[in-house]
Amino acid sequence: MRILMLNNEFPPLGGGTGTVNRALLKCFARVPGLEIDLITSALGKSAQEETFTDNIRIFKVPVRNKNIHHSSNRELIAYFIRGFFLSLNLHRERRFDLCFAWSAVPAGGIALLLWRLFRLRYLVRVCGPDIPGFERRYRTIYALLCPVIRAIWRGAEGVVAKSNVELEMIRTLDNTTNVSLIHNGVDLSTFKPGDAVPDSGPLRLLCVGRLIERKGQHHLIDAMKRLTDEGIDVTLDLVGTGDARLTNETQVNKLGLNGRVRLLGYVPREEMACHYAAAHVFVLPSYNEGMSVALLEAMASGLPVIVTPTGGTAELVDPGVNGFIFDWADVNSLTGYLRRLALDRSIIRRMGAASQLRVASFTWSAAAERYLEMFKQIGRYSSNSVPHLKAEADTKSS
Numbered sequence: 001m002r003i004l005m006l007n008n009e010f011p012p013l014g015g016g017t018g019t020v021n022r023a024l025l026k027c028f029a030r031v032p033g034l035e036i037d038l039i040t041s042a043l044g045k046s047a048q049e050e051t052f053t054d055n056i057r058i059f060k061v062p063v064r065n066k067n068i069h070h071s072s073n074r075e076l077i078a079y080f081i082r083g084f085f086l087s088l089n090l091h092r093e094r095r096f097d098l099c100f101a102w103s104a105v106p107a108g109g110i111a112l113l114l115w116r117l118f119r120l121r122y123l124v125r126v127c128g129p130d131i132p133g134f135e136r137r138y139r140t141i142y143a144l145l146c147p148v149i150r151a152i153w154r155g156a157e158g159v160v161a162k163s164n165v166e167l168e169m170i171r172t173l174d175n176t177t178n179v180s181l182i183h184n185g186v187d188l189s190t191f192k193p194g195d196a197v198p199d200s201g202p203l204r205l206l207c208v209g210r211l212i213e214r215k216g217q218h219h220l221i222d223a224m225k226r227l228t229d230e231g232i233d234v235t236l237d238l239v240g241t242g243d244a245r246l247t248n249e250t251q252v253n254k255l256g257l258n259g260r261v262r263l264l265g266y267v268p269r270e271e272m273a274c275h276y277a278a279a280h281v282f283v284l285p286s287y288n289e290g291m292s293v294a295l296l297e298a299m300a301s302g303l304p305v306i307v308t309p310t311g312g313t314a315e316l317v318d319p320g321v322n323g324f325i326f327d328w329a330d331v332n333s334l335t336g337y338l339r340r341l342a343l344d345r346s347i348i349r350r351m352g353a354a355s356q357l358r359v360a361s362f363t364w365s366a367a368a369e370r371y372l373e374m375f376k377q378i379g380r381y382s383s384n385s386v387p388h389l390k391a392e393a394d395t396k397s398s
Helices: 016-028 073-094 104-118 136-155 164-173 217-229 245-254 269-278 293-300 331-343 345-361 364-378
Strands: 002-006 035-041 048-053 056-061 098-101 122-125 158-161 179-181 203-208 234-239 261-265 281-284 305-307 323-325
Touching (some): 002 073, 002 104, 016 364, 035 073, 104 122, 158 364, 164 179, 203 217, 203 269, 203 293, 217 245, 234 269, 269 293, 281 293, 281 331
Parallel strands (some): 002 098, 098 122, 122 158, 203 234, 203 281, 234 261, 281 305, 305 323
Antiparallel strands (some): 048 056
8 A cells, every 4th residue: 555645744843743644654564565755845956865774755945034933934835736746646656545644734625626626635633732722822713724724634535633622622623523632642661750859849840842832831931930939849842832932931031030930942752751750740831732742751751740631631630630720821730739749749659650541552653553444444445455563562652
């Protein structure tokens, strides 16, 4: 089976969608008879071609990106145009059996055109901001794109959501869409607990995510100020970068939290496990998520989690068992939960163990098996045409 994949982001470009794409490619590399060509964006001004494995090729089209963590509208349009023409050439050369778009915009637009030109069936995996209403800063754009997004969903053989929240949002917008649920995964061999949490010393908090208003890091910084004013010894590492970095830095300086709050910026994937292992508590104060890969990694690392009631929360967090849930912008509740953990470290150890147990079934191999089943159905192949993943531990994915 030959599959064309379309994703405008792939590490080191982009965020969670690219990370998931790479993790699943590592699983798909173990499947005999499966060939994949991925078209993504180049880091730089020149087109690039890479061999990921013997059965997977990656083609990178130049979009003249300005920010490796966020694509501008111009860059998305550039990917759409260049990706479409490259897709035409590759399809004429190889004749793909199906197309897998990693978002409705812009990848799904290319997939829809290929369907109309060649009747190439396609699958769309929803990226959170693809769903009208998900991202507050895109309200005006949603009004223009909503008809296009619905057309892309309706033309697809299947649409994949990562969490029950995403699934319900899609069905509310268009109940004719054929939507399935496939959770994200985590590499359990890479993300493991660190040393036992001590009874004294600073409480080490960790937040991983793009520095944008939706992620809510500014609320966590406010909570840090309240805790330190109470004399509670606490530190915070913010991993990630984005449009709100300067605003966050200004807030930290204004509140006198220099030395307590560190903005670490971009951290390479191969170094992330060490940051989780060094932390005591993971906090994600986000307005909206699909299913956060960072949350899964934190849980696999044995951390209690404090999160908002967004995508993935219902599946991953049991309040009082492996973490706490607070409403977005509710700094009072967030501060209260952090205070409780700072004053009773036994709760941290108990909840951390519960997190690790809860996430044990969320592996990349399990997710890849679900996708393979969809590939077989969409490609109209017999059950023997695309075999299941070879039985082995989830040690090669990340």
